[in-house]
Amino acid sequence: MAKVWVYAELNQGKLVATTLELMAKARELGDVEAIALGAGAKAAAATLGKHGAKVVHVNEDPAFDDYLAEPATDALASLHKEAPADLILFGFTTDSREVAGRLAARLGVGLISNAADLDAKDGGFVAKVPYFGGAKLASMKANSKPAIVLVRPKSFEASESGGTAQVKELSASIDAGSKRAHIVERVVEASEKVKLEEAKVVISGGRGMGGPDNFPLLEDLANALGGAVGASRAVVDAGWVPYSMQVGQTGKSVRPGVYIAVGISGAMQHTVGMKASKVIIAINKDAEAPIMKMADLGVVGDALKIVPALTAAVKAKKK
Amino acid sequence: MKIVVTVKQVPDPNATLTLEADNTLARDKEVVLDPGDECGVEEGLQLKEAHGGEVILVSMGPERAKDAIRKGLSMGADRGILITDPQLAGADALLTARALAAAIKAEAPDLVICGTESYDGSTGMVPPMLAELLGLPQLTVAKKVEIDGSTIKVHRQTADGYQVVEASTPALITVTAGIAEPRYASLKGIMAARSKEIKQIGIGDLGIERGESAETIEGVADAVARKAGVVIEFDGTAVDRIIHLLAEAKVV
Numbered sequence: 001m002a003k004v005w006v007y008a009e010l011n012q013g014k015l016v017a018t019t020l021e022l023m024a025k026a027r028e029l030g031d032v033e034a035i036a037l038g039a040g041a042k043a044a045a046a047t048l049g050k051h052g053a054k055v056v057h058v059n060e061d062p063a064f065d066d067y068l069a070e071p072a073t074d075a076l077a078s079l080h081k082e083a084p085a086d087l088i089l090f091g092f093t094t095d096s097r098e099v100a101g102r103l104a105a106r107l108g109v110g111l112i113s114n115a116a117d118l119d120a121k122d123g124g125f126v127a128k129v130p131y132f133g134g135a136k137l138a139s140m141k142a143n144s145k146p147a148i149v150l151v152r153p154k155s156f157e158a159s160e161s162g163g164t165a166q167v168k169e170l171s172a173s174i175d176a177g178s179k180r181a182h183i184v185e186r187v188v189e190a191s192e193k194v195k196l197e198e199a200k201v202v203i204s205g206g207r208g209m210g211g212p213d214n215f216p217l218l219e220d221l222a223n224a225l226g227g228a229v230g231a232s233r234a235v236v237d238a239g240w241v242p243y244s245m246q247v248g249q250t251g252k253s254v255r256p257g258v259y260i261a262v263g264i265s266g267a268m269q270h271t272v273g274m275k276a277s278k279v280i281i282a283i284n285k286d287a288e289a290p291i292m293k294m295a296d297l298g299v300v301g302d303a304l305k306i307v308p309a310l311t312a313a314v315k316a317k318k319k
Numbered sequence: 320m321k322i323v324v325t326v327k328q329v330p331d332p333n334a335t336l337t338l339e340a341d342n343t344l345a346r347d348k349e350v351v352l353d354p355g356d357e358c359g360v361e362e363g364l365q366l367k368e369a370h371g372g373e374v375i376l377v378s379m380g381p382e383r384a385k386d387a388i389r390k391g392l393s394m395g396a397d398r399g400i401l402i403t404d405p406q407l408a409g410a411d412a413l414l415t416a417r418a419l420a421a422a423i424k425a426e427a428p429d430l431v432i433c434g435t436e437s438y439d440g441s442t443g444m445v446p447p448m449l450a451e452l453l454g455l456p457q458l459t460v461a462k463k464v465e466i467d468g469s470t471i472k473v474h475r476q477t478a479d480g481y482q483v484v485e486a487s488t489p490a491l492i493t494v495t496a497g498i499a500e501p502r503y504a505s506l507k508g509i510m511a512a513r514s515k516e517i518k519q520i521g522i523g524d525l526g527i528e529r530g531e532s533a534e535t536i537e538g539v540a541d542a543v544a545r546k547a548g549v550v551i552e553f554d555g556t557a558v559d560r561i562i563h564l565l566a567e568a569k570v571v
Contacts, residue, residue, distance in 0.1 A: 068456070068457060068459065068475075068484060069450075069457055069459075070456065070457075073451070094459070094460060094477075097442075097443055097444065097447070098447045099447075100444075100447075101443075101444045101445075101446070101447025101448045101450075101451070102447045102448070102450065102451040104412075104413060104444075104448060105413065105416060105447070105448040105449075105452050106451055108413075109413070109533065110411050110412065110413045110532065111413075111444065111533060112533065112534050113412070113442035113443075113444050114441070114442050127534075130542060134542055135541065135542055136338070136342060136539055136540070136541060136542060137539070137540050137542045138342075138536050138538070138539050139536070139537040139538045139539070139540070140536055140537070141534060141535045141536075142533070142534055143531055143532060143533060143535060144531075150442075180456030180486045180490075181456040181458050181459075181485075181486045181490075182484065182485045182486060183482045183484050184472075184483050184484070184485050185482065185483035186477075186480070186482050186483075187474075187480045187481050187482070188479050188480040189480035189481070200570055201565075201570050225565070225570055225571065226570075227570075236496075237496040237497060239497055243478075243495070243497075244478050244479055250435075250441060252478075257568045257569070258564070258565060258570055269438075269441065275545065278568065279564055279567075279568050281561055281564060287550055292547075292550050294547065295547075295548055295550075296548035296549075297548050297549060297551070297560060297561065297564055298549070299550075299551055299552075299557045299560075299561065300550060300551065300552050300553060301552065301553025301557070302553070305553070306553050306557070306558070309558050310561055310562075313561075314562065314565070314571055317562055317571050318571060
């Protein structure tokens with residue numbers, strides 16, 4: 001059996017959702033060992049066991065929470081030296097990819113990034129990587145040992161398989177020289193009402209909204225539907241709305257029951273993060289926009305007129 | 320302060336992407352300096368203006384990638400280095416990072432600025448690899464940068480706000496597109512850029528070798544496409560049809 005590692009990302013003591021999605025796939029591919037570092041690692045081990053980890057390597061040194069990327073890279077590299085893995089899985093998240101990149105460079109191996117699926121084949125691993133707006137899927141065979149693969153959030157469904165993991169204390173040798181990029185403060189700016197990733201309905205706005213002043217129209221519709229508001233990279237880059245609202249390759253991946261894209265053309269960067277939604281409704285002034293070709297219903301017209309009319313109709317229906 | 324900014328030439332994000340017969344992205348169409356890197360250049364220039372020093376642009380790509388460097392030089396950067404070699408064509412992230420690291424190491428900069436990720440690949444793997452190979456701390460996803468002597472402090476964007484991250488220079492930072500509005504090149508800047516140096520180097524100058532690629536592409540398939548639905552004009556029935564869909568999905 002292949003030895004598969006899952007890097008169990010913790011965010012302030014809590015397991016990041018993508019980790020458990022990775023576990024569901026990892027246990028199909030081999031014997032799973034998870035590595036949990038920082039505050040909450042031991043508590044997370046029980047959950048990881050239920051999701052199929054046979055062993056969980058833990059270490060709660062505060063350095064893992066206080067310093068970016070390098071302490072975790074040290075721990076993974078030293079564990080790999082003792083007992084090498086065949087495959088190391090990371091979520092394609094900001095924190096995980098920074099660790100994965102450093103680890104790959106340190107081990108001198110390549111990696112496969114942004115994978116949407118993964119299978120064992122001929123004693124190795126083949127990842128499916130979407131490109132060209134998700135219209136194409138490339139099958140990439142990993143040539144390195146260990147194979148390092150970063151998987152997009154929401155690629156797999158998390159599920160418990162039952163079981164208890166053996167918890168092993170990872171004797172990490174964190175080099176003092178690795179305590180460098182020091183997190184000295186954490187500032188919370190936005191408190192989301194309904195979490196974008198968990199919302200049943202997501203209404204996202206793009207350049208076609210005309211400007212940040214029109215985003216409250218989307219908020220009104222989201223409130224009426226009990227949903228959340230997202231945005232395209234273009235308007236986040238333009239500073240109209242905060243990054244926390246970005247849906248797409250760089251931002252959040254969502255798969256709600258209904259996704260309403262308003263004034264979004266449907267660039268690959270965006271569609272990769274929302275194409276798995278059950279129902280897609282597009283509102284756009286351009287009938288030829290790529291988003292129209294993937295929407296269940298496309299409405300051609302002025303978003304600033306359509307959205308308020310829709311909000312009123314939803315409110316009337318709910319009465 | 321010696322500042323290196325990595326820059327990449329990418330297909331114009333505003334142009335429609337097309338595929339070649341072999342399913343690779345057509346990259347010979349309209350190409351531009353990566354908009355994310357433009358912000359990196361701008362941040363480098365602002366730091367130079369505040370603290371003095373030099374801004375060096377480093378890129379890897381075919382010879383025409385000089386145009387991307389030239390754009391940054393016309394904004395005000397001092398000189399450029401282009402790594403170009405047929406042996407580096409189709410390089411994966413690690414080989415790219417190795418080549419960039421070798422070129423950057425020779426400059427011994429105080430600060431390396433990268434975009435968070437490129438507009439075309441969007442994988443964001445080169446900056447952490449580069450930081451590791453250069454032996455530098457990485458301060459990432461910065462939307463604000465402050466330098467005080469040998470201390471660098473960034474606001475690192477997170478899902479719900481930001482972290483304040485501090486380190487000593489030399490360091491590598493990745494910056495978000497929101498960090499600074501790139502300046503337009505002035506006519507004077509464009510003229511001046513023509514005489515600025517762009518040093519061209521090959522794999523032999525860097526002392527690296529092309530090893531095995533991280534992955535072999537076994538095949539390309541069409542992803543399961545969503546069936547196109549109906550497209551209607553916004554008329555008297557459009558809102559009802561949306562409501563009907565919402566009701567079917569049980570959200571109203």
